[in-house]
Amino acid sequence: xxxxxxxxxxxxxxxxxxVRAPRCLIEDPGAGRLRPAGDxxxxxxxxxxxxxxxxxxxxxxxxxxxxGPDLDASLVLPxxxxxxxxxxxxxxxxxxxxxxGDGAGASQATAQDRTKNWHAEDVRRRMDFALRTAYAxxxxxxxxxxxxQAPQAEISFPVFRAMREAWAGRIDLQVSSIAPVDVFLTExxxxxxxxxxxxxxxxxxxxxxxxxxxxxxxxxxxxxxxRLFQLAxxxxxNVDLHxxxxxxxxxxxxxxxxxxxxAVGFKGRILCGHCxxxxxxxxxxxAETLAACRDAGIAIVSLPTVNMxxxxxxxxxxxxxxxxxxxxxxxLKAAGIPVAVAGDNCRDPFxxxxxxxxxxxxxxxxxxLHLDHPFGDWIxxxxxxxxxxxxxxQRGVLKVGAPADLMxxxxxxxxxxxxxxxxxxxxxxxGRAIDTTLPDYRExxxxxxRRLADR
Ligand SMILES: [Zn+2]
Numbered sequence: 020x021x022x023x024x025x026x027x028x029x030x031x032x033x034x035x036x037x038v039r040a041p042r043c044l045i046e047d048p049g050a051g052r053l054r055p056a057g058d059x060x061x062x063x064x065x066x067x068x069x070x071x072x073x074x075x076x077x078x079x080x081x082x083x084x085x086x087g088p089d090l091d092a093s094l095v096l097p098x099x100x101x102x103x104x105x106x107x108x109x110x111x112x113x114x115x116x117x118x119x120g121d122g123a124g125a126s127q128a129t130a131q132d133r134t135k136n137w138h139a140e141d142v143r144r145r146m147d148f149a150l151r152t153a154y155a156x157x158x159x160x161x162x163x164x165x166x167x168q169a170p171q172a173e174i175s176f177p178v179f180r181a182m183r184e185a186w187a188g189r190i191d192l193q194v195s196s197i198a199p200v201d202v203f204l205t206e207x208x209x210x211x212x213x214x215x216x217x218x219x220x221x222x223x224x225x226x227x228x229x230x231x232x233x234x235x236x237x238x239x240x241x242x243x244x245x246r247l248f249q250l251a252x253x254x255x256x257n258v259d260l261h262x263x264x265x266x267x268x269x270x271x272x273x274x275x276x277x278x279x280x281x282a283v284g285f286k287g288r289i290l291c292g293h294c295x296x297x298x299x300x301x302x303x304x305x306a307e308t309l310a311a312c313r314d315a316g317i318a319i320v321s322l323p324t325v326n327m328x329x330x331x332x333x334x335x336x337x338x339x340x341x342x343x344x345x346x347x348x349x350x351l352k353a354a355g356i357p358v359a360v361a362g363d364n365c366r367d368p369f370x371x372x373x374x375x376x377x378x379x380x381x382x383x384x385x386x387x388l389h390l391d392h393p394f395g396d397w398i399x400x401x402x403x404x405x406x407x408x409x410x411x412x413q414r415g416v417l418k419v420g421a422p423a424d425l426m427x428x429x430x431x432x433x434x435x436x437x438x439x440x441x442x443x444x445x446x447x448x449x450g451r452a453i454d455t456t457l458p459d460y461r462e463x464x465x466x467x468x469r470r471l472a473d474r
Contacts, residue, residue, distance in 0.1 A: 022452040023445030024429045025088065027068075033450070034087035035066045037079050038095045039431060043396035044403060046418040047076045054078065056092065057432040059394035066095055068423040071449030075419060092431040096398075097415050098159030098424040098446075099377035102405035103259075103292045103320045103361035106146045106163040107137065107175050109375075110366045110460075113467045117368035119334040122264065128368035133166055141466060143178045148458050149365060150186055153375035155455045157426040157446040159414055160191035160406070162259070164223060167196040167214075169207050176218045189448070193409060195223035195259035200243040201230055203250060212250040221290075222251040225261035226272035235263075235270035235296070244272075244279045257288040264293035266330045266344070271304075273297060277311035289317045290408055292361075294346040295326050305347055309354040318408050319356055321348050322363035323387040324380060325370040348388050348400075359405045360384040374457075377401050378426065378444070382437050394433050423450035 027033050042050065042060040053062035056079070063079035067086070108129060115132035117124040146163075153161060165175040176194070183192040196215050202208040202224065215222050224247060228237035237243070251258050263270040273294050280289055297308060312319070323345050330344030352358045362380045365373035381401035384390055390397035399415075406415030413421045427445040430436035446453050 020454045021456050023427070023455055024443045025090070025427065025445050026452045027447065027450065028087060032067075032069045032074070034068070034082045035095060035427065036082055036084070036087050036089045037063065038066055038090045038093050038427070039063055040066075040095050040417055041396070041398050043399055044097060044416050045076060046416045049076065052078050059433045060396065061094070061432065063092070066417070068447075068450040071423055073417060073419055073421050073423050076417060090427070094428040094430050094432075094436055095417070096378075096426045096428070097402055097417055097421070098157045098426060099381065099401045100160040100405040100409060100411070100415055101153065101158055101362050101375070101377050101380070102162050102290070102359050102408060103322060103363055104149075104161055104163045104375075105364050105367065105369070106149045106161070107142050107165050108364060108367040108369065109149045110145045110463055111136070111467055112366040112368070112371055114469050115368060117371070119332075120328070120371070121332045121334055122329050122369075124334070125329065125368040129166070132368075133171060137166075137171060137174065139174050139178050142175050143182065144466060145463065146178065146182055148463055149375050150182065150190055151458045154189055155446065155453070155457050156374070156376040156378065157424075157444065158190065158375065158377050159424050160193070160409055160411055162193040162195060162221075162409060164195045164197040164259070164261070167198040167211055168202070172196065172211055172214050176214050176220075180218055191409070191411060191414070193221065194218055195221035197223050197225055197261060199227050199229045200224045200237060200247070201228040201239050203243050203246040204239065208246070209250065212254055212256070216254040216256060220256070221259040222247060222254075222256045223259040223261070226263060226270075226276070235265050235267040236272050236275070240272050240275050241279055244276055245283055248280060248283045248285045251287055252283070252285060255287070257290075258285070259290045260292065262291040262294050263296045264326070264329075265296045266299070268296055268299040270296040271300070274308045274311045277308070277315040277317055280315040280317070281311075285315075288408070289315060290320060291317055292320045293322060293326060294319055295330055295344055297346050298342065305350060309351060309356065312351070312356055313354055317356065318359070319346065319348070319351050320359040320361050320405070321346050321384070321388065322361055323384045324373065325363040327387055328370050328372075343387055345388055357404050357408060358400055359408060360388075360400045361405065378441055385437055424448050
């Protein structure tokens with residue numbers, strides 16, 4: 020058992036004295052009284068916890084020393100949220116690697132593994148492993164996409180619903196479908212919308228079609244997306260899409276999605292993930308797309324680690340990648356569009372690495388996307404913004420009344436936090452330190468290790 024670098028005192032009520040937190044994550048009428056401390060927008064505070072919730076936020080030193088430990092400027096952060104994941108794919112790498120490391124290789128390898136292996140128990144065990152890992156890292160909410168081509172939706176959605184119930188109170192779980200966009204021109208698409216509705220999920224797809232798999236923007240995109248918005252409207256669903264995850268600048272679906280949403284007067288929330296090829300467009304087309312997204316009320320989530328891995332990879336030449344594979348996140352934010360970062364895939368053909376750690380995702384995003392100099396309020400992209408997009412108003416911020424589900428770091432500054440992996444963080448749930456021991460990969464050996472004879 021390990022509880023990170025410190026353990027709070029026993030009892031129902033204590034104060035984390037002399038800690039620091041980003042001002043942009045503090046929602047408190049007295050926040051203006053908190054003194055700046057350290058780099059970025061950090062401020063010094065005492066954070067009181069009672070009965071599992073944040074009870075008070077006061078200037079550092081304002082609290083009686085008997086009420087809790089002096090944490091000597093340690094950072095306190097709200098538990099982060101992972102807005103875009105694929106828990107159904109996670110951890111299959113040992114039995115189904117991606118030979119080329121690119122998107123095409125990933126799709127092919129995943130389809131092969133899905134057809135062969137994704138029975139309910141296989142999906143459930145890998146999902147459970149992922150959730151236990153994320154929980155130990157301090158993650159409080161996750162949205163997962165589930166591969167939804169028949170017959171997989173009928174297998175994976177019931178597993179998801181059981182997991183959501185089993186994990187209630189520890190990790191808030193949300194779900195979205197993912198299938199080729201033209202599925203919504205078929206009866207299977209209607210059935211899928213029903214499954215999503217029965218599961219309280221988001222209706223989603225990828226902006227690729229089965230009919231024209233080689234087309235970066237499928238010819239049936241407008242018709243299919245319009246149909247998706249209609250099916251979502253009829254069922255009161257929000258929408259979560261994989262858009263333009265491509266190194267090909269001819270992938271220009273995002274603006275079409277935005278215009279279709281406005282044309283049908285869609286009233287729900289829309290989240291678009293990836294949008295990588297937007298970074299390869301002209302400034303004029305980027306500006307036009309951003310304006311359309313703002314009109315449609317679209318939020319964007321970037322998946323920096325995965326897209327740096329997949330995009331601009333050469334499979335048959337000696338060639339170094341020339342771009343980072345990420346979308347124009349700074350321009351999107353400057354245009355007033357809500358932007359988030361998330362973890363996406365984990366040890367599967369779309370990403371060979373990853374550990375369900377949103378603090379690590381944020382840390383890598385800072386470096387991949389230059390979310391620094393200044394740090395500004397970019398940390399909200401891993402916390403407050405995904406919480407707002409997920410409709411979880413008690414999450415991603417520090418405020419009185421919110422659950423004391425926190426990460427406490429030995430690091431005292433952005434510099435210390437971003438420079439060193441925070442392996443020794445203390446994770447508080449309801450104010451108590453949880454066991455942060457990670458599940459052992461060996462648990463999955465019988466599922467994912469290929470036998471010698473199969474190699
Ligand atoms: Zn994804």
